Amino acid sequence: MKAKKIAHKVAGGIALMTLIVFLSTTLYSELTGNYALIAQVKSKILMPGLFILIPCLIVTAGSGFNMARGSKNKKIKAKAKRMPFIGLNGLLVLIPCAFYLNYLAQSGIYGFEFYLVQSIEVIAGLVNISLISLNIRDGLRLSRKPTPKQQPVL
Template identity: 90%
Template sequence: MKAKKIAHKVAGGIALMTLLVFLSATLYSELTGNYALVAQVKSKILSPGLFILIPCLIVTAGSGFNMANGSKNKKIKAKAKRMPFIGLNGLFVLIPCAFYLNYLAQSDLFGFEFYLVQSVEVFAGLVNIFLISLNVRDGLRLSRKLTPKEQPAI
């Protein structure tokens, strides 16, 4: 069980950090106005970025659902309810956006369509960062050791 908890924490942390790097690199490259940098960022998000992010999300979700098996804890239930949305958002919004934006950037097509899809990707990315952050917060609260003052009276 300990190895599962460690894998869950490490993979979840890497997933969150990866999303934050994607968002930061995207915003920085856009703010520079350097289209070559934007194209490079879009390419790196696909590879190696997704090859880091996707396995981390799978390990996090799988280990989390496995550890939560049958739990009645409200925080665990809340974490479990968020994970399908995080996964679906990634699978049906973020990954297609990443591929299409990379295609547009490599084709030097930085017009309205690029920025519309970029806006969708940034918004969906922020949603996943928020939801994963809530899961991290709840996970930290669950794993925190209670001091004698915080322990419930019997």
């Protein structure tokens, strides 16, 4: 298997896992109501969290577009269309929310504003988890070799 394809699938898989860990640790810490734990989770999401997620998304997108060059395949086109939404959602919603929530948590401000921004972050996180999952589904379908049954009878 080519290095580019391996990098694509490993980085994409890590990106999805990172988002799932962000979401589950966020929900868990907030359900416990333990403010010290919430503050710790918010800070870990920034570092090392984003430090892992952002390069993984860059590698996934870069290798994906590189492998897709010149292709007219419908599944590849669908993957390419989803990628800008994943990037923009991360850049314009998830990252600013993560920084602001960390600031509020470190200052001990857990009012309406915290939970409003937290809800926005959870929704945007779910959107990105769904879009990345769809890209993995289409990617696996693309690289799966057809079984003898699926091969056209000539």
